[in-house]
Amino acid sequence: MKKTEYSMKITDRVILGKDKPVLFSGPCAVESFDICMEIGSKVKNWADQHGFAYVFKASFDKANRTSSDSFRSIGMDQSLGVLERVGKELGVPLVTDIHESYQAEEVAAVVDVLQIPAFLCRQTDLLLAAGKTGKAVKIKRGQFMAPEDMKYAVDKVRSTGNNNVCLTERGFSLGYHNLVVDMRGLPIMRQFSPVVFDITHSVQQPGGQGGSSGGQREFAPILARAAAATGIDGFFIETHPEPAKALSDGPNLIPLHRMGDFLEMLKEAWTLGRKFESFKVE
Structure with a gap:
């Protein structure tokens, strides 16, 4: 199966789809500037140490929470202000x-x-609007979508003249409150664009705690190593210094103090996967 020749330029020094894995990591949501800086500064140091290009991640609004009573945002303007400040300081x-x-x-x-x-x-209008900004666009595969059908989402963004687009895997819905990752989907989608593996949401149990989602973080290292061994281009990991106190997705988050070890493990698995990436059985 032929891998894509595409890459996704994020900045001049951070390009997804080349010879260095890209790490998208941070808290699930923008909770405060202090939390974002604590997480971002530590993860950046570990990413540099273990050979990852780093992109800080945090959601300015959690618009798809299970319950309307769940935390969504500290406000769009305030959240974007925090993100901008974190990006500049780090x-x-x-x-x-x-x-x-x-x-x-x-x-x-x-x-x-x-x-x-x-x-x-x-959502065609959303994809087109994102593409028209000229910024890189990272599309998560829907839990209901076949991997090969994600080509059309990529094509929608590229129709705007923006070729900086990638796909992200996060598991299939299987029954209620459960997600399963089919590793075959990674090389299938990688024919159309660079591919990122979402470690955090692949161990999520949507709605598994009644009005909120549960998770099985104990399986995160296993799925992470398996995905890394396919030779994909990047990884998405949410983390928090105190997952039990996080305002969103706590059961899925990697404890911040374990992230250095997690990235060391992940890089070793990725390096081995890339070594044997061209091995085929016909």
């Missing part, structure tokens, strides 16, 4: 989600990568 590019077409231009003025949530990956 000297790193930024990624955040957009959920509505009208958000694309305003958010693109602050961040370097616009992320399209899985449930919205077929």
Whole structure:
């Protein structure tokens, strides 16, 4: 199976799809400047140490929470202000989600990568609006989408003249409150664009705690190593100094103090995967 010849330029020094894995990592949501800086500064140091290009991630709005009573945001303007400040102080590019077409231009003025949530990956107007900003566009594969059908989401972004687009894997819905990752989907999607593996949401149990989602973080290292061994281009990991106190997705988050060890493991698995990437059985 032929891998893509495409790459996704985030900045002049951070390019997804080349010979260095890209790490998209941070808290699930923008909680405060202090939390974002604590996480971003530590993860950046570990990323540099273990050979990852780093993009800081935090959502300015969690518009798809299970319950309307769940935390969503500290406010769009305040969240974008925090992201902008973190990016400048750490000297790193930024990624955040957009959920509505009208958000694309305003958010693109602050961040370097616009992320399209899985449930919205077929929304043509949203994809076109993101593509038209000229910023890199990161599309999560919907839990209901076949990997080969994600080609059309990529094509929608490219129809705007923007070729800086990638796909992200985060598991298939299987029954209730469960997601399963089919590793075959990674090389299939990699024919169309660079591919990122979402470690955090692949161990999520949507709605598994009644009004909120649960998770099985104990399986995160296993899935991460398996995905890395396929030779993909990047990884998405959410982390927090105290996952139990995080305002969103706590059960899935990697404890911040374990991230250095996690990245060391991940880089070793990725390096081995790239070594044998061309091995085929016909």
